Amino acid sequence: MRVERALAVLSMVVLLSGAPVAAAADVDEAERIARGLVENGPVHIDPAYADDVSGRTIQEIERLILESGLPIRVLAIPLGVEGEEYWQGDAERLVADVHGLIGDDGHYLFLEKNRSVGIDYVGELREPFGHAYYAVRMAEEGFYTSLSLDDRLWEMVDYAVHSDPEELYEKTRLHEQEAASPLEPSPPEPPAPVDDTSTMPRGPWIGVGAGVVGASLLAGGLLYRSRRRTLVPPSRASFDNAAHTRHEVLAERAERELAEMGERIARARARGEVGLTFLERALERRGAARTILEGAGTEPAIEDLVGVLVLLDMAEDALARARGVRPPDALAPRHCYADPLHGTDTVETDWRGLGGNETLRVPLCPSCVESVRERRRPDSLHVEHEGGRVPYHEVPAERSLWSATGYGALADDLVERIRRGEHRTRR
Template sequence: MSTDVKRLITVLAALLLVALTTATARAADGGGDGDGPSAGQRIASALRTSPVYVDDAYTDAVPPSRQRQLADRIRGAGLPIKVVLTPLTKGDAFDGDSDVLAGVVRDRFPDQRELIVITTDSDFPDSLEGYEWPTDTHQARDAVAATGFLDEMRNAGLADLTAKAVDLVAEGKGRERYEEATRELDGSAAPDAQASESPASESSSDGTGGWWLWPLITVPALALTALATRALVRSRRTPSTVPQLVFATARAADEAGLRRRAEAEVLALGEATQAADATTTPDLQRALDAYAAAGTVLDEARGLPDLAGVLALAQEGRDALAGSLGLPLCFFDPRHGRAALRTGWRQLGRRERLDVAVCQECADALRAHRAPEVLTDRDEDGRTVPYFELPAGRSVWAATGYGSLMSPLDGFNTRRTTTR
């Protein structure tokens, strides 16, 4: 490897390590300064007296008079809305991530089952993000997102933008408003793309056009690709903190996506149970129990395994409504979807052979003597292990296999009974 490549990789690694160290230090002290309260604590304390928190950096844009107007607007809507307007930068108490900020706010109000949080956007300071728990009943995410695309809000200040976001959330038609606001964006890039392609086509037809530009484009691209590939190979050969940071970031992104999926499935199951006729749905009560359990797990979810459990409970609820118990979700990773078949499988180091439900991809991997993709969790020592390696008494998902070994609902109810 050349000296320049080594130098570049070293610099990138150093920057990532500094970021990791800073984030770890902040996590250790709760995000606070010295012995003072953490940023999350300060925000939560303020939100207990008013539904609107505005950082000092934004008081010019949202002065106290406008803050009071926003608070009155929220109280008039009668919804559990909390507004948090604070600058977000990489390395701060929330690592510059609005998802983290919203999650911290949610954690500070554990007794509040329903909560809607409107925050400043991680990427665009003049934009907003919407979050809602336990489900997207009021379509808060789409409603807040739509605000930034409205023509009337094009030059609006932060106070007006936030007020409009509250109104759209209260209206409860966020998805519809978002689709209307973004409809004109569909295909808007096509004319520009065609215009940019036209001259190139004409100039290349006479044999003297822009062919000479290709080396200028492809050579740097190939060089960057080679550098990335060599860095990846090196990271696989030499354990370091950098890949771990990358994996942690990817896991956080996976968790956010899975949470949205779980919220949508719980919402859909709730709507389906409300529409069901008790006279023609013998297992309606079980579906209602699965819905309630899924909502509880979603509220208390601490990571991917719990969110996957929400999917398993929602699937069991749908099966109860349908009156036919199909195969559960994939044993190895419920995110793979409903299993395609059952097969015998023996865990490494164990004698007993289990009958588990697996998706087709995992079944093919087992047949080829390859390890299937597995959902992981952390054991008591903090190590990442396959979720089913945890003691059944510590993990309801290890005990039930997300439906392969036992009904997720029965496992959930048993755990609730024994822990009371």
């Protein structure tokens, strides 16, 4: 039996390498889990979760998996039990050991009460985007509202067995974000000495999974909306720490999503000539994002990281149109002019800066629209400039491509400007 042969090899590795006893315990546990999945069914629920998952749920999700014909395997296991951590708390190591014993293809949904991991294998090789990956991605992006382990199992398996989880993910995300956009303008505010605002909302930014054109391409993702919160003014040290952490998070996200976008474009299937045109645009926008990130050096400025994410969002939009998920003639989503990290749930708004005479008509998120109506400064993206921190749009346009274009809110030729090298000359 493959499980027994693989177990013998794995045990020998442990013995010859002088691995600690904990590793041997991992081997024993991996054998027990793998044997159960092969002999008893595709769902393994650790006894510690016996009260969290009903027998009926186990039966139903096993039925869903078997009817799908897909090699989906569910592992609900707390990795820390009575002070002893199996696999040093690493779910990916657990899955790798179990899959090594079973072999063949496998889509693994690993769950604990506070996290989920989706791992896909084709034979012995990891598959970056598979059924388990998209099931967990849905959970991470908040499409699943249930918090109980029982309900999470239901929802994730129901999604994982779908014949095309990538397409379902794209359509679900599009639906969720369109539902979040205002269908009608909110009631007008009481008269006040403020600028008029438009009530023509733009559609939300869609996120799309897909793939494309060359093995050397890297991959991309989406820019998530952040909600403003009213906070007690922090100390300068707290502000610096928060800014540093935010910068690190954005840098990691930009690199990860750039790589992911390359993978998606490489795997994309365009629909007709129009689809091919949009696929080329997705590639160009992803290329512009790569140009910005690579040209920013080892410590890119926060405005450049935001630019990378905006360009990847633009690539997402083109990719959705290429695959037919979004109509080719739909209005292009536009990021909040004050801070593109606020997302693309925006309304065209007349904005006149405090004390200024010039009025700009720009897309703003609901929170920034409210600030403009109340004659408060919107929560803008701040950048370093001449020894201080200022809203990025207050940097002279001749010194900043992002200020000159509003990250695409003021001009439609952002990608073309980057290709001409304006991101290097405007500094």
